[in-house]
Amino acid sequence: MEPETILESLRVTAAWEVRGDGHWVEAPDLDVRAMARLLLSVEARWVTLTVSPVPGGGFRLLYHWDLAGRLLNIATTVPEGLTQSIADIWPAADWAEREARDYYALEFAGRDELPALMLRPEDEPGLFSRTRELGHDADPADAARVDASRGRRDAGGEP
């Protein structure tokens, strides 16, 4: 299937921007589940999901797919920290969604559970969001401020 037909089927009005690193499109009102089902039917391959925070709130979700060697980058935005899960259609997306929660506390609707992947089970999700104001500091001692549980332990409060 050609990339153009994919946009038509998804009723995306914007056109592909073709670059050296693949096809790019911005589709603010994208139905991600319809996209997932369509790309499954055309034997595309899941590449990954890139989540970036949008200045002023919300997130930009960039879905990357491989269609017979072409990289399709389909971007959409969500105003709040909630979007639809596609892990039931594409098991391959499971870890990427769990990771997005770890980093940005983004929640995925339609999942039974969304356990931590990189963080520990007891950690609060959204590590990147929580530490946004923190710069790169060469002294690791300062990083202790990030993690509330570690602060307690260093103070000798370990149970």
Added chain:
Amino acid sequence: MRLIDSLVRTSRRRSPWLFHLNAGSCNGCDIELVACLTPRYDVEQLGIRLEGSPRHADIIVVSGPVTRTTRAALETVYAQVPDPKVVVALGSCPASCNVFAGSPTVEGPLDRILPVDVYVPGCPPRPDAIIAGIAEAIALLAEGGHA
């Protein structure tokens, strides 16, 4: 008595068994440690063995900047190695956290968590440097470790 003492010292020098613990390493140091076992370097000549169980070990070799999740394991393993024991920090990460310094999920450097006896600098250190570091650790071990 002196004979026994010197026998024990010699045996510790001739039979150091390692336990390797990856505390969030990138694999670079780990793979060079494995290379030490292979035909070109063959540390078994020196009686060095890599053991699977910490209870069998004399020397704890730690690589990586110590991530939050590996810290508990590090402490458990340290307690499981019977005395006398020596801790070797393999590579730059356990010494200084290297490029990972400042990460919110890194708790290193290693000397905040365990007493470190020998540092083997390098990113990663060459097998020759690793063997030299272990030789340093062996000398400490013969004198009864750091404990």
Added chain:
Amino acid sequence: MTVGRALFQLLVFPGLLYAVPVAWLMLWMERKLTARLQGRIGPPFYQPFFDFVKLLAKRPLPRPPLQALAMSALPVLAVAGTLGALALLPVFPHSGGFTGDLVLLVALLEIPPLCAVLAGFVSRSIYGELGATREAVLSIAYSLPFLAALVALAAAANSLSLSVISQQAMWQVRLPALLALALCLPVKLRVNPFSVANAEQEIYAGATTEFEGPRLALWELAHGLEWVALTGLWAVLAFPAANAAWPLRAVVFVAISLALVLVLAAVAAATARLKLAQAARVYWLWGSALGVLAMVVAVVWP
């Protein structure tokens, strides 16, 4: 058997004084040959000795008293059992022995695996338990051919005395019996392709995972002694020359034992480890076939 002779056999030859250095020698030979076959130089000959001394000089970890007692007693028992088995080996003909010592030998040889199974469970580690389970399954698998071979020899010689068995020629029975016994050696010694019970990449050190310092030293010693006892048993059975002079018998005994170590080490170096079910199958099928063959021959061709 006089008390003096029994003590000599237990403490000097082929017992303690001979067996302990030779145990270290055999452990070294196995490691050295493996290393050479792998293009490495390998450990110096004193390696197992220094390993032993070093482990002995380590401070044991604190444990609950009952567990500590059991974890110390089991390897001691394994060492003692193997030494007892060694003392029974009739290297010298007419050196005594008693009717029925074959039964005692079999019982004594079963002590180390039994201790290992118990050790795995006592140490309360999941890997120790897995190692123990594997040890138990394997011992069921190899016991049939191992016992069948010995029983066939006993039936052919019409005696349960080791020294009688070791002196009669009866090659038609001895050959399949020796093959069956040889097949059992790698699994009893936990080397490839049957190193299932101590498969490091699967279950750490198996039953001895949780043992440290002096307790581990005793296991290493017991393991070395098992090498001496099992290759020794095979050597005694493989050289049934009743009239040979005692120095010749001693030399041949040592020579066959050491040669067998080299063969086993070479086979181990050239193979991968089989899985538990695969290993057990080899014994049920080929081991038992050889053992049964020896028994049938012993009965129909006396």
Added chain:
Amino acid sequence: MSPVIPVGPYHPALEEPYKIELDCDGEAVREAHITVGFNFRAIEWLAERKNYTQDLALVERVCGICSNVHTLTFSRALEQLAGVEVPARAQHIRVVVHEAERLHSHLLWAGIAAEVIGFQTLFMTCFALREKVMDLLEAVSGNRVNYAMNKPGGVTRDIVDPGMVAATAQAIRTAMEREIIPVFTTDRTVRARCAGVGVLTRDEALAWGALGPVARASGLPQDIRKAAPYEIYDRLDFEVPVRPEGDVLARIVVRALEIVESCRIIEQAVDGMPAGPIDAGDFIPVPAGEACARIEGPRGEVFYYVASDGSDVPLRVRIRTPTFQNMPTVALMVREQTLADVPLIQASIDPCYSCTDR
């Protein structure tokens, strides 16, 4: 006995910490749960706080085994953003180092696989051969690990002795064909351990997004070097081995054949190496925008996404490594297998947890 057996986080068969919890019935595995994150160093977080030059050193340390693919992919993303052409000689050098890294990585993996099935001698043979590749990499880059060869716009060091590189590649190919491939494919104990074990079907591989040799051993002919050629791959003559079986043996065969192909690629890349500069200048300014880059690493497709606001610090760096996609398939592969097979099956995807966790 307790029915849940943990493998890891520290286990003799694993170089790295991670955990598989196995619901077992005796020695048979019913279900597996994978826990990762032990090596989580928040590299994406760090990358958003360091400048591009520092990031190049940082991403090299995502993984010590396939370090070169990370700098290569990151450099290619920046080149895409900046619209920079890499000189032809630099492209050839990149391909040589890229394939030499595949060689050492596959040999390392073959050794570990042999070790996991208890075949120590084969492990030693593989590692002895691997030292030849290490010598090659050291001669080219000056380092045995973390070569620091790539930078945006080119490479940092020239290949001064191309003849030696070609000769080494040829020697490795011969040794591979004569010594290692026959043992892996014909030894009876190896076959007994690997054939029919840990099967991943084609459909599962597709649905779970499996990559690299894992996908190719399950009948999916995907390889970025063919599908979306980068550097000089469209001008090279090489095969992509594919096997339909999907078991451990198929993954062994695919990688063994890939080693031979990599040797051929190195020989060709050295052979046709043109004279000229090895970089497009000392400093490449990165304009605002976003770009992706993918290359075929030893374990499969490596994906980078870089967003820039025009400053010297990136806005977002996204790293998707092949093991991140391959690892979940292990839970499918180990079902109904025995406990003894689990270390082998997890090793058969050539896992890299420092890549996965970042």
